[in-house]
Amino acid sequence: xxxxxxxxxxxxxxxxxxxxxxxxxxxxxxxxxxxxxxxxxxxxxxxxxxxxxxxxxxxxxxxxxxxxxxxxxxxxxxxxxxxxxxxxxxxxxxxxxxxxxxxxxxxxxxxxxxxxxxxxxxxxxxxxxxxxxxx
Numbered sequence: 001x002x003x004x005x006x007x008x009x010x011x012x013x014x015x016x017x018x019x020x021x022x023x024x025x026x027x028x029x030x031x032x033x034x035x036x037x038x039x040x041x042x043x044x045x046x047x048x049x050x051x052x053x054x055x056x057x058x059x060x061x062x063x064x065x066x067x068x069x070x071x072x073x074x075x076x077x078x079x080x081x082x083x084x085x086x087x088x089x090x091x092x093x094x095x096x097x098x099x100x101x102x103x104x105x106x107x108x109x110x111x112x113x114x115x116x117x118x119x120x121x122x123x124x125x126x127x128x129x130x131x132x133x134x135x
Contacts, residue, residue: 053098053122056098056104057118058118060107063087063093063108064116064117066092067092067110068110076112081107081134083135084120096120105120106118106119106130106135109134119134
């Protein structure tokens with residue numbers, strides 16, 4: 001009778017340990033949650049996901065245009081980039097957050113002709129053509 005109870009307790013403990021290992025593994029692969037460090041990357045295509053990163057890029061581009069007009073009235077001699085921190089500190093842009101309230105960074109690329117292009121980097125998104133050296 002004692003051997004049967006011990007055997008049952010051992011099986012229960014092994015089952016609990018296997019359950020913990022499976023839960024940790026599934027979480028690490030991002031199958032239970034959307035962890036930024038998971039091996040499987042979230043693409044932002046879940047049903048009901050309507051967040052648009054292009055709106056953030058447009059906000060950065062517009063802030064860059066305002067910055068260009070006020071800081072370079074005579075134009076630029078060469079293309080330059082202004083990071084979002086500088087745009088934020090100058091009052092042209094608010095802090096950027098993605099659809100899950102995670103902070104984004106980026107920059108506005110200003111051309112000699114006065115055009116402005118916004119590039120952003122969020123935990124799960126990076127603008128096409130993004131160059132990290134401009135941050």
